[in-house]
Structure formats: structure tokens, C-alpha cells
Amino acid sequence: MTGNSANRRIGIIGTGRVAQALALGLGANTLSPPLIWGRTATGREEAVSRIGRQAHASDTMADLVEASDIIAIAVSDDAVASVIEKMATLIPAGHMPFVFHVSGRSGAAVLDPLREKCALTAAIHPAMTFTGNPQEEVTRMTGAYFAITGSSDRAWDMARQIVAELGGVAAEVTEDRRALYHAGLCHAANHLVTLLAGSSHILSAAGVEEPYAMLTPLVRAALENSLARGFDALSGPVLRGDRETIGRHIAALVEHCPQVLPAYRAMALATVDELETEGAPLPLGGVRSELY
Secondary structure, three states, X not given: OOOOHHHOOEEEEOOOHHHHHHHHHHHOOOOOOOEEEOOOHHHHHHHHHHHOOOOEEOOOHHHHHHHOOEEEEOOOHHHHHHHHHHHHOOOOOOOOOEEEEOOOOOOOHHHHHHHOOOOEEEEEEEXXXXXXXXXXXXXXXXXXXXXXXXOOHHHHHXXXXXXXXXXXXEEEOOHHHHHHHHHHHHHHHHHHHHHHHHHHHHHHHOOOOOXXXXXXXXXXXXXXXXXXXXXXXXXXHHHHOOHHHHHHHHHHHHHHOHHHXXXXXXXXXXXXXXXXXXXXXXOHHHHHHHHO
């Protein structure tokens, strides 16, 4: 892949939120509009419409593969392998595209069938949430982190270039740590949603009519403090070693909101573990026993 980057043709396999944002973000740096392919004609046309700039729907995956210099695979995690298998049968002899997927859990090894066809391959995962507004998400990708894993030095370089064009920050994650990396993101983002849902259930059981409204300023402050200060931002009864308060929490949950008790207990115990790791000089043994 040589020549002026503006003359490259971008191909996007997938029509969902990430696919649309990538098409808009990467297509802004090329003279030719990006090509979009998905399993259904309706999905392709809807994606082109939402991108909001001149993009083209490709009738077949084969047409897209043959025409594109850079190909992003932006499909569900479980569909990545089957797309790669199909693409490996479509790359024309002498064609050497740069192909990357955006799955968080997988590295570059899953792309080996394409690498064997002389493609440059990499994994490029944006560490952000996509909500379906590609114009906003192009802006949000500026400054966002992208976990990259390349299959060769050239592939690593291309992955860094792609991230730079999107305005992001490249964070290198080795092949054997991709699942660990993805677990870290999911633990923060996905489990936070579950945590807040549990808190909402507890407050509703306590008679609060608008639990999320009550939680909003508290959680925002806690999140900002945590991001700025790490575990030093911790407050509350576990930090204080307040065994009686925790005991009352447990009793109230048993009586009024037992479905949230396992999560409360697990998070409180994890907090005790972290405090002990930090060497906190507190009577944590009593707190731990209260939680069991």
C-alpha cells in the first residue's frame, strides 16, 4: 500500500454504530467516498444515509475487498472469524490491503488467514461507547484511546497511523493480553451500569421516587474523583471500618432487596481486599466477617 493517503479507498465491512463512525472518520481523509458492505441491502443503505457524507454501498463483499486499500471489519465479535474466512477467498492475487478488526477481545492472530494472502493485519479497538450518532462519535474519538495489536512491524505502524487519523491515542496491547485488556474495559463500563441499576433498586425499595436523579450528582462526583485520584478517592463505611453500619446494610438488603445483596457483598469484599493490598491500618477483619 503506497502513494498519497488521500488516494486510498476505505472499505467498511459492517453497518452498525462503529462501522458508521469509522466510515465517517476515515473517509474524511480520502478523496474517494468509503465503501460500506453489510449482509442486507436495507442495512447498507441505512448506514450510508446515517453517515451524512457521500458514501457508497457496495453490492458484494468481493467488490469492496477488490476496490479497497484499507478494510475495517466492524461486525459483532462472534461474526469476525466467519467474515475473515470469507474475505480470505476474495483477495485478488497481488492485492495487499491493510485489514483491521475492531473487536476488543481478539488480537491480530484471528486475521492470519488474510495475512497468509499477503494482507497487513492488525486489531484496533476503540475504548469508548458508540451510541449511533456517527457525527458526534467522530468528535468523541478525538482523544480516545485505541488498543492496537499488529501482526508485523508494518502493521503496527499502519495501526498507529489509523488511530492518528481518527484523532485518537494508540495504546499497544500484546496478542496474549487482549482478553485481559477487554475484561478491564467491560468490568468498568458494563458493570458500572449493573452497579447503578442495583443502587436504583435499593433506593426504590427505600421509597425514593426518582432514584437515578438522586444518584446522579453523587455518582458523577465519585467517578470524577476516582478517575483523578484512583483508589485514594474511596470513602464510606468500609474505609472507616464501620462494622455496625455494614451489618445494618446487610440486614436491610436481606429484608427489602435481597436480589442486590450478592452484588453488594461482592463489591464490599473487593473493597476490603483492595484496602488490605494498600496496607490500610484498619480493623478490616471485623468488616470482612460482617459481610459473610
